[in-house]
Amino acid sequence: MKKLMLLAFVFTAFGMNAQTAAFGIKGGLNYGATGEYESFAMASEDFQSSFEDGENKTGFHAGLFAQFQILGFSIRPELMYTQLNTEYSNFDYKVTKLDAPVLLGVNVLGPLNIKVGPAFQYVLKNELENSQLSIGQVDKEITVGYQAGAGVQFGRIGIDLRYEGAFDENTARGGDMAADSGFTVDSRPSQWIVSLAYTL
Template sequence: MKKLMLIALIFTGFSMSAQTAEFGIKGGLNYGATGEYESFSDVSGDFTSSFEDGENKTGFHAGLFAQFEIVGIFLQPELMYTELNTEYSDFDYKLSKIDAPVLLGINVLGPLNIKAGPSFQYVLKNEIEDAGYEIEDVERDITVGYQLGAGIDLGRLGFDLRHEGSFQDNFAQGGEIATDSGFKIDSRPSQWILSLSYSL
C-alpha cells in the first residue's frame, strides 16, 4: 500500500506541470483468466503432478482515472477495483484486487489514441468457491504487470480496449481438506479489458 501512496504523490506533482489535466470515472468488463494451476499428490512416496490452464470468464472493474498532457503526450494513472473469475476443472477461483496502471499515451489520429505502461496489482481477496478446498494468501500482495491498448475519446466519453499480462508469477498454495493432495495457482491474470470512461 505504501507503494501505491508513493505513486499517487508522483502523479500530484506531475499534474502541477501538465498543460492540461482531466479527471473522471470509468468501468467495464474484463475477459480472461488467472495463470497456471498445478495439482500434486504424494501418496505412499509416489509423487504425481499435473498442470492446467484456466477457462476464460467475464469479470468487471470500476474506479477513477486522471490524464495529464504535455506537448501531445499524456500520462494516465488509474485506480481500479477489479474482480476476476477463473474456472478450473475442480473449482472456480475468485480474485478481488486493486489495479493501479500508469499508462503513457499519444493521440495518433483524430480521437484515436494508443497507450501502454506498467500495472500494479494489490490483492484484496483470493478464494476458492468450493467447500472441499482451502487456499492460502498469495505470495506477494503487490506485483507488477503491463497493459497496452487503444482508445477513442468522444468529448467527455471515452472507450478503451487493452490487454493485460504479467511480468512475474504470484502463486497461492492450497489443498483438499483431509487429503495429502495440494495445488498452487498463479494469481496474475492474462485478460482483455473493455472500459467506458467519463471525464468530470
C-alpha cells in the same frame, strides 16, 4: 498499500506541472483467466503432478483516473477495483485486487489513441468458489504487470480496449488443512479489458 499511496502522491504532484489535467471515472468488463492450476501427490515413492489451464470468465472493474497532457503525450494514472474470475475443473477461482496502471498515450488519428505502461496490482482477496477446498494468501500481495491497448475519445466519453498481463508468477497455495495442501494456482492475470470512461 503504501506503495500505491506513494504512486498516487507522485502523480498528483507531477500533474500540478502538467500543461493540462483532466479527471474522471470509468468502469467496464474484463474477460480472461489466471495462470496454471497445479495439483500434486505422492504415488508410491514417486512425486506426481498435473497441470491445468484456467477457462476464461468475465469479471468487472470500476474506479478513477487522471490524465495529464505534456508535449503531445498523455500520462494517465488510474486506480481501479477489479474482480478477475477463472474456471478450473475442480472450482472457480476469484481474485479481487486494486489495479494502478500508469499509461503513456498518444493520439494517432482523429479520436483514436494508443496507450501502454506498467500496471501495479495489490491483491485484496483470492478465494475458491464451488469447492470444499480452501486457499491461502498469494506469495506477493503487490506485483507489477503491464497494460497496452487503444481507445477512442468523443468529447467527455472514452472507450478503451486493453490487454493486461503480468511479468512474474504469483503463486497462491492450498490452505492450512491437510486436504488443501496438494495444489497451487498461479494468480497472475491474463485478460482483455473493455472500459467506458467519463471525464468530469
